[in-house]
Amino acid sequence: MVNRTREAHGFELAELNIARLLEPLDSPRLAGFVAGLEPVNAAADAAPGFVWRLKDESTADATSFRIFEDDWLLVNMSVWTTHEALHAFVYDELHRAVLRQRRDWFEHLAEAVTVLWWVPAGSRPTVAEAQERLEHLRKHGTTPYAFGLRDTVAPPAPGADYAPQ
Structure with missing residues (x-):
């Protein structure tokens, strides 16, 4: 663990968070969430340090992606230059x-719903990779391989990668 201000030296920070819907996306209860997708995604896209986010090109959001073979789990995944940029x-x-x-739209889940990990600059994580990182965090807790939003984990040394522990 190190100070968050350390430069990533060839790495970027990937993040995944998931949420289980209380009702279908087209329900009146979820109208506020759906209406907020475009402005929040636009704010992310314009944020300092933003690199990439998972999106379906036909909808410009990630509501069509699923994880853990659960039709009620939504996926949000993005890549940032630094921990500070993501936090901001x-x-x-x-x-x-x-x-x-969020409690109006999503079920409270007892397990971790957010995971971060370092990726080589320019690479884009897959939903399968993100699921594996989240499972690792749930099973092992914070490690350099998978950690939470409030954790501070330095990027790997140049040319290295964190392996699961």
């Missing part, structure tokens, strides 16, 4: 306003 976006007022309403 997550705790930005627009995103926090949406987060405050």
Whole structure:
């Protein structure tokens, strides 16, 4: 564990978070969530340090992707230059306003729903890789291979990669 301000030296920070819907996306209960997708995604896209986010090109969001073979679990996955950049976006007022309403739209899950890990700069993680990292975090807790939003884990040394432990 190190200070979050250390440069990534050829690595970028991938993040996955998941949420289980309480009702279908087209239900009146989820209208506020659906209406907020475009502005929140646009804010992410424009945020300093944003690199990439998972999206279906036909909808410009990730609501068509699923994980753990669960039709009720939504996936949000993105890549950022640094931990600070991701934190700045997550705790930005627009995103926090949406987060405050999450209990209206999503089931509370007892297990970890967010995982971070370092990826070589320019690479894009897959949903399968993200699921594996989340499973690792759930089973082993914070490690350099998979860690939570509040954890501080340095990127691998140049030319290295973290392997599961």
